[in-house]
Amino acid sequence: MNTRATPDTATTTTEHKVDQLLQQSRDLWRGTRQPATNDQGAGGGQRNSRDFFARGAFADDLFTSDPAPFAADNSGEAGQRTGHAELDALLPWGSWPQSGLIEIVNKQAGIGELQLLAPLLRERSQQESSILWIAPPYPLHGPALAQMGVNTRNSFVVPAQTSCNQALWSIEKALQSQECGLVLAWQNWLSARVIRRLQLAAREGNTLGVLFHQRPAAHSPSTLQLQLSSAPVSEAGYRNMDVQVLKARGSHRQGRVRIKLPC
Amino acid sequence: MLSRRQSQPFARSPRVPARAASRQSTDVRIDDHTRGHPATRHQRSGLWYALYFPALPAPDPDAGMPSIAAVAQHCQHISDYISLDGNDALVLEVGRSLRYFGGLARIRQGIESGMPAALRHSDYVQAVAPSASAGLLMARSGFEAAIRNPEDLRSRLGGLPVSALAIDLRVRRKLTKCGLLYLRDIWRLPLSELRIRFGRHLSEYIEHCLGLRPEIRQRWQPAPDYRVSIEADHGLHSVQQILSVCEQLLQQLESFLKQQHLCTDQLNFFMDHAPDHRETITVNVREPDRSAKLFLLLLETQLSTLTVDGEIYAITLHVRQFTDFKPAGGLPQQHRADRRQHYSPLLDTLAARLGSQSVQRLRLQQDYCPEFATRMVPYLTPLPEDSAVDSSSNPATINQHPCWLVQPPKPLSIRNHKLYYLSPLTLIRGPRRIETRWWQDQAIRRDYYVATNVQGHLLWIYQDLAHNKESINRQSAWYLHGFFG
Structure with missing residues (x-):
């Protein structure tokens, strides 16, 4: 419950x-x-x-x-606010981390994960650095992103047809590079070893990466690990989503908040 | 009116073989005429061969149609002085090539034989005159003739209408209003009076046409073409050996680019395997560069996925696309810092490994039909300026469109009189009608709804009204078209 x-x-x-x-x-x-x-x-x-x-x-x-102990690692620094006060209060930085790897675990794509990241996408897309979408589950719809305030001129996509090996190589390269302000990647499941490698790449490039996958890895070395689950619609015009913090570097707190997303 | 004695028609027969064409009497007469006179004052003053292609479109690299530059490229072996006139005409100086080629007819054969095939079979006009402006004037007005002596220009050009002159439209109208309909009408007026009444440009243009005033035309310069090959003494087996050779080629290229103050964004490597077998590798960079180190890194990334069959015995580096080098010093201080900080070859590296088609960007188009509103294009494609951010966006507002588009739309099933996707759907918003492309066979008429299911998906579904009546199965009228991610 x-x-x-x-x-x-x-x-x-x-x-x-x-x-x-x-x-x-x-x-x-x-x-x-x-x-x-x-x-x-x-x-x-x-x-x-x-x-x-x-x-x-x-x-x-x-x-x-x-x-x-964290030389050249800004993952403890505060970044863009999530747009939801309850979630900000639960996160140790009071916002999304500035850099590092965020794992978002949701069993099914499309339940509101992009809505959750909308303020972050908006902020990062206005910078000169680019946003890289690696293997998104469905084709992106540009007008919707533009309506969210995302600058699509800075967005680049590696399509879903790319093999898993190539996609992982691309994620690592993108995280290591300072050209990307945000890397969004979709994979079905990744082991803790792979996530550690990606976390190190994000630390090297001082980049923020968001990794969407379906099963949480035990003892994940990522900066932040969230699990999303849908909740029944309560009010007209809004849908609910439960966000559970499984792990946040620098904090022992684990908790679950319910946030409202416009629909 | 041209007299028969003065007339020397320069007949063209593009579909007639060159050898046969050279036997035509008109050409022989021109040839004899040209050979019969020793080098005179007029020969030294120049003879200009003009070519006009009325149907040649504006240069477009995607169209595949050869441009006027391709013709100029071919004419390089005939003359070193070629000048373009717009995108559809050119003129080349052939007076100094007559003796070498053995006459005007041979020159015409040379031009016609090497012309791009797409142009050879199209209509084009050619003319020869002692001045470049006169040659172009004749070609553009469809007057195919060869005029050898400047003294003949007045009489031969006199029949051309004033509307053919390459001058300002207002001046042309003014000439017509004054009753000057043909060039012979203009010849009757003194040039000084013409200058006072119609302006300096007209009088100078007339003087250029008649060869009374020297004319300096801008020379056409061919685009630089860099091609260097290295042949290996022994066959190259491994990627390391190939990279070693390519490094030498790239260092030579870097030196060349530095000397010429150029940079490039595309390199082609041709690797010769066995006889008649050649592997082509193209290296693209997002921003033109000249660093051998960068090109080598991208080539190495690309070669890591390549399987080399057999031995490679020769590698050729070919570069055709050049741009002027713009050093960072030319930028303001703050941009200099930004450029150093932000530019890295990430996208080029990804493209080298995955293929340039596998790194894409979004190109937004104004289209009501959702599937045509976004086009995924290769990352090197420049975007139009108007595809900017929707600044009026507000995160609190309800999204009209979903972030994910299911393409092609997925038919929804109906169970127990309810739409079903993983679980029964509940419509929470709609309908919103999209009706477009009625002028095509595939008309689009849809009612869009926002629906949700037990799994928490927010779906964008539609009922297809355009094909609903035709459809026997009612289930196929409903489709899933997107997710509000």
Whole structure:
């Protein structure tokens, strides 16, 4: 049964574990983004981890504050907002990641995954870098994309007839290149090993890739792993879609939100 | 009126073999006339051979029709001074080639024999005159003749109408209003008066035609054609050996391009296998470049999918498309940085591996019919300027069109009196009528609906009204045409 989990209740257990870990080793995650002088008070530079959780930005502070382990990896940086406040609240960056690999697991194509990505597509298509669509399940309909505000002049397509090997090679090359602002790729299923390789390619090229497939890979090394499922239509003019965060790098939170998409 | 004595018709018979044509009396007379006189002052002043192709369309590389440049290319072996006049006429200086070719008739044979086949059988007009402007004037007005002496120009051209002159339309009308209908009417007027009344351009044009004023025409320059071959002492077996040879060719090309200040966007490699067997590899780049390193990378990507049968004993690099090199220094500072940052040969690399047809882009067209509104074209195809973003879009608005199009439309089944796609469908919006192409046999008349199913799909379906009556099976009247992804 689909239930909406609030971030506070969902992260209680995780919060407790992280708090314990922080108390055991204070220098494990050292933040450089210090709070304002007034907030430091007598504690000086010592930060209370509960303050971070209360602000709902603990992962952002903890993981991006120390750049050494993530040199040349901007996957922890915030990017374009999703357009849905509930989903933004669930994601550790408060938005889509700036770069890295996003896995979107949906058993059937066409249930609203492009509507979900519409703000991201719109933002990335306005930049000089291009958008590459690799093996989309159906032919793209240009007027619909234009109506969504996507600049189709920057969009390039590798058709679905391309073999799996060639498609994977194309995805990797596109993610490694800085020419692409966004890579959208469709595959039926990919192993964690392949996803790791694509994640490394995205990190190398500082590119954002979105991988649509049908089955989630266990222990996926991707930056963000989402599972989409449709929900009954509640209001006229809108359809519902459940988005479950299976994994988000920099956060232990897992949760499910229901978002409304225009139809 | 032309007198019989002055007339020297330059008869053309395109369908008659060249040898037979040379036996015609008219040609013999021209030949004798030309040979009979030693090099005189007039010969040194030049003799111009004009060719006019009335049916030649504007140059279009996709049409496959040879252009006037193809004729000029062929005429290069006859004269080094060729000048184009628009897209349908050219003129070449043949005065200095007469002795070498042995007369005007031989020159005409040479021109006709090597002309592109598509043009050889079309109607064209040729004329010879002591001045280029006169030759073109005669050819464009359909007056096929060979005039040898400048003194004959007045009498021979006098019968041509004023409307044939290559001058401004207003000046032509003015001449007609003044009662000057033929060139012989103009000859009667002094040039100085003509200049005052009708302008400098007309008087200079007349002087050019009559050979009274030297005329400087722009020379046609053939497009550069780069072709270099390397023959291997021993057959090349592996990709590495082939790449090694190609690297030498590309470095030579890079030097050539740097010397000529050019760059290119297409390279052709011809690899000779066995006798009479040749493999062609085309390397395309999105932006013209001259870097041997880039071309080698793309070639290597392309060769990785190629299976070499047998030994390769010769490799030829052929480049025909050149553009002027534009260094980044010519751009403003901010664009310079952008260019360095954003340009990378990703799409070219993908195309080298997958084939240029497998990397596509969307070309939007104004068409009511959804399946014709988007055309997938190769990524190298330039897009028209008007296919821009719909700036009035609003993410909150309801989409009229689906992001995915099912092509061809998939027939929907009906179960228990309900439309069915994976589960029974519920119509939530519609109908929206699309009716177009009624002027064709395949008229389109559809009622579109938005439907949903239990799986959460938002479908774009339609009822085909144009073929509904003809259809025996009612089920085939409903089709799935898209997904609101």
